Amino acid sequence: MAEIKLANITKRWGSFVGVQSFDLTIEDKEFLVLLGPSGCGKTTTMRMIAGLEDPTEGEIHIGDRVVNDLDPKDRDVAMVFQSYGLYPNMDVYENIRFPLKVRKVEGDHDAMVRRAAEMVELTEFLHRKPAALSGGQRQRVALARAIVRQPQVFLMDEPLSNLDAKLRVSTRAQLKNLSHELQVTTIYVTHDQIEAMTLADRVVVMEKGIVQQVGTPTEIYDNPANTFVASFIGSPAMNLMEGQIEGGVFRCDHVEIGGLDTAHSGPAILGFRAEDAAVAPDGAGQITAPIYSLELLGDAVMVTVRTGGALVAVKADKDYRANIGDPVSFSVPASICHLFDQGSGERLAR
Amino acid sequence: MKTKTFIMFVGPSVFLMFLFIAAPLVSVFLQSFQVTQGVFEEVIETKCTPGFPAQICTEEASVRRVLDDDGNPVSQTSWVGLDTYRTVLDPDAVSAAFDEGGSGWSQLMTIDFYKALRFTLTFTLITLPLVIGTGLAIALAVNRCVESLKGPVIFVSLLPFIITPVIGALSIRWLFIGDGIMTALLENWTGQDIAMFAQGWTIELLMLFYRVWHVAPFAFVIFYAALQTVNQDTLESAIIDGASRWQRLKYVVIPHLMPLIIFVALIHLMDCYRVFEEIIGFSSQAHVISLQWLTFDYLTPDDSGNRAISRAAANSMLTMIGIVILLIPLLRRTYRDHKNSSH
Numbered sequence: 001m002a003e004i005k006l007a008n009i010t011k012r013w014g015s016f017v018g019v020q021s022f023d024l025t026i027e028d029k030e031f032l033v034l035l036g037p038s039g040c041g042k043t044t045t046m047r048m049i050a051g052l053e054d055p056t057e058g059e060i061h062i063g064d065r066v067v068n069d070l071d072p073k074d075r076d077v078a079m080v081f082q083s084y085g086l087y088p089n090m091d092v093y094e095n096i097r098f099p100l101k102v103r104k105v106e107g108d109h110d111a112m113v114r115r116a117a118e119m120v121e122l123t124e125f126l127h128r129k130p131a132a133l134s135g136g137q138r139q140r141v142a143l144a145r146a147i148v149r150q151p152q153v154f155l156m157d158e159p160l161s162n163l164d165a166k167l168r169v170s171t172r173a174q175l176k177n178l179s180h181e182l183q184v185t186t187i188y189v190t191h192d193q194i195e196a197m198t199l200a201d202r203v204v205v206m207e208k209g210i211v212q213q214v215g216t217p218t219e220i221y222d223n224p225a226n227t228f229v230a231s232f233i234g235s236p237a238m239n240l241m242e243g244q245i246e247g248g249v250f251r252c253d254h255v256e257i258g259g260l261d262t263a264h265s266g267p268a269i270l271g272f273r274a275e276d277a278a279v280a281p282d283g284a285g286q287i288t289a290p291i292y293s294l295e296l297l298g299d300a301v302m303v304t305v306r307t308g309g310a311l312v313a314v315k316a317d318k319d320y321r322a323n324i325g326d327p328v329s330f331s332v333p334a335s336i337c338h339l340f341d342q343g344s345g346e347r348l349a350r
Numbered sequence: 351m352k353t354k355t356f357i358m359f360v361g362p363s364v365f366l367m368f369l370f371i372a373a374p375l376v377s378v379f380l381q382s383f384q385v386t387q388g389v390f391e392e393v394i395e396t397k398c399t400p401g402f403p404a405q406i407c408t409e410e411a412s413v414r415r416v417l418d419d420d421g422n423p424v425s426q427t428s429w430v431g432l433d434t435y436r437t438v439l440d441p442d443a444v445s446a447a448f449d450e451g452g453s454g455w456s457q458l459m460t461i462d463f464y465k466a467l468r469f470t471l472t473f474t475l476i477t478l479p480l481v482i483g484t485g486l487a488i489a490l491a492v493n494r495c496v497e498s499l500k501g502p503v504i505f506v507s508l509l510p511f512i513i514t515p516v517i518g519a520l521s522i523r524w525l526f527i528g529d530g531i532m533t534a535l536l537e538n539w540t541g542q543d544i545a546m547f548a549q550g551w552t553i554e555l556l557m558l559f560y561r562v563w564h565v566a567p568f569a570f571v572i573f574y575a576a577l578q579t580v581n582q583d584t585l586e587s588a589i590i591d592g593a594s595r596w597q598r599l600k601y602v603v604i605p606h607l608m609p610l611i612i613f614v615a616l617i618h619l620m621d622c623y624r625v626f627e628e629i630i631g632f633s634s635q636a637h638v639i640s641l642q643w644l645t646f647d648y649l650t651p652d653d654s655g656n657r658a659i660s661r662a663a664a665n666s667m668l669t670m671i672g673i674v675i676l677l678i679p680l681l682r683r684t685y686r687d688h689k690n691s692s693h
Contacts, residue, residue, distance in 0.1 A: 050590060051589075051590075052586055052589065052590075072589050072590050073589065073590070073591070073592035073593075077590065078590065078591075079586075079587070079590045081583040081586070081587060082583070083581070083583045084583070085581070085583035085584045085586065085587030086584065086587070087584060087587075087588075087601060087602065087605070088584075088605070088606075089601075089605035089608075090601075098588075098591055098593075098601070099591040099592055102588075102591060102592045102593045102594070102597050102601075103591075103592040129690070142587075145587075145591070
């Protein structure tokens with residue numbers, strides 16, 4: 001098992017910057033998730049760790065070795081790809097055995113393959129070709145192939161993206177269990193914040209090649225470092241409203257929230273999560289505006305109003321009923337509010 | 351698609367295929383069991399001297415072609431069964447060659463059909479792996495080539511395929527014949543007199559070289575196109591799994607290309623078994639002949655204007671049977687792959 005250290009990693013193609021000055025130490029046995037939208041540099045970072053891309057600058061350490069100049073096969077990493085990367089001409093057994101065969105690993109290959117297959121519940125499919133497997137089964141073959149030679153590091157590039165929603169949930173649970181069982185340093189790339197929140201020990205949120213925030217899922221959810229992280233994490237995204245702060249009171253169209261713990265004065269962005277606020281039944285909330293839309297979610301009703309140039313949503317009780325255009329009032333206590341600088345989008349100090 | 355639409359769509363194509371492929375094939379098949387000969391009749395003519403002191407008359411028999419009412423020679427076709435095949439294959443001469451007193455292989459090679467079959471098979475089976483190997487090697491090299499060089503390299507690689515076969519063969523012949531540039535260079539290099547066209551095996555070498563040079567670009571184009579569709583994730587998986595360049599070629603690239611390798615092999619076998627241009631281009635008839643050339647030779651009128659059409663037909667049928675036998679393993683593999691992939 002190994003610690004991974006990324007020291008000032010940068011990747012450029014001509015003038016285009018893929019990853020900018022990425023500094024991070026990933027602890028031994030840690031499950032780290034790189035999270036961000038498409039093109040944010042998360043896959044490039046992983047490919048640099050795997051050795052499939054060379055960093056333009058910086059050093060990559062795996063364990064006590066600098067691996068920049070090592071071939072991928074010498075880095076002792078295993079990788080699971082989004083489109084599985086299986087060998088279509090080989091059956092499941094041969095797919096799982098392939099790394100052992102080409103590396104001429106000593107030992108009982110048959111026992112190793114069967115143990116790996118058992119861990120991902122593939123024993124009964126060992127003699128099928130990948131074409132005869134479902135998407136979930138194929139991804140489990142890719143997982144078994146990764147774990148069969150017990151590498152120091154697992155790299156997983158959006159492994160669940162090609163699966164349907166239901167299968168994704170069950171495979172995610174399987175991954176979590178596998179990670180707990182194997183205790184191997186894992187780097188996992190995804191654009192799905194739910195995967196990140198459920199699987200990660202720590203999450204790295206990236207945008208345009210730059211790390212926006214590193215923290216545990218709870219830290220990132222509860223204390224987003226900037227408006228990008230605030231809007232990217234959570235479903236629905238955090239409500240963000242532009243307005244003015246004067247004397248600890250935030251004001252904008254239809255909104256007046258007082259008692260904010262800040263010395264800031266002037267333009268600012270105020271954010272709060274839909275599930276933290278509530279509909280004020282007596283109409284005495286901090287936001288009062290006509291209803292823009294009502295969405296029945298089953299366990300709740302999402303009530304949305306338009307204010308401060310943005311749509312602001314709050315989760316109401318599942319029995320809440322009203323009509324579009326009816327006035328509604330939201331209770332938004334200062335304790336659930338996050339303040340961000342309107343220019344940079346960075347979190348304002350309290 | 352509705353049955354009627356389907357029939358209207360493929361009907362003209364099926365009709366033309368029948369007219370220009372199936373019908374001639376059936377015709378050749380039937381002709382191989384028939385012999386068509388001119389009808390001759392014996393005419394007895396009485397010729398007499400002028401008659402002094404006594405007229406002497408003699409009767410002379412002569413054979414002449416029967417003509418129809420319009421003055422055209424009359425022909426008659428008769429069913430001869432497998433006689434023509436017996437003539438071409440000459441089983442008596444074959445057994446004589448291997449009987450006691452016969453000289454075996456060398457005697458067998460004096461029979462036109464076996465001489466042609468030997469060269470055709472050698473030519474086909476040697477060029478097949480060379481064409482596939484060379485085509486794949488060029489495709490892999492071009493695929494790894496710097497982007498800016500790819501265009502010119504592809505153009506140069508395709509040139510041999512663009513050149514007309516007979517012209518290409520003649521060019522190679524002129525390079526090596528007599529005191530051609532290449533012969534002069536080789537003589538200069540080895541210090542020996544070299545006559546590339548004085549014996550059969552050197553001519554065969556040149557023919558093999560020419561065919562590989564001419565056809566490898568076709569294999570290259572096919573393989574190069576297929577290389578663009580190799581799954582990059584699979585290739586990168588193999589890199590991470592620890593596969594060397596050779597192992598990636600063996601376990602990822604070649605299996606991906608296999609259907610096209612079989613396609614190229616099928617095309618090449620069919621084309622190569624009908625080798626003809628090289629025989630003409632290299633004027634090799636005195637040393638080596640091919641089955642296709644033998645058919646051509648049967649169809650060439652002899653001094654009295656006769657053509658051995660039934661022998662040409664039988665030889666064509668035997669050539670076709672040879673091609674089918676060579677294709678069977680490849681077709682079986684294609685069928686098996688298709689069957690496996692559909693499950």
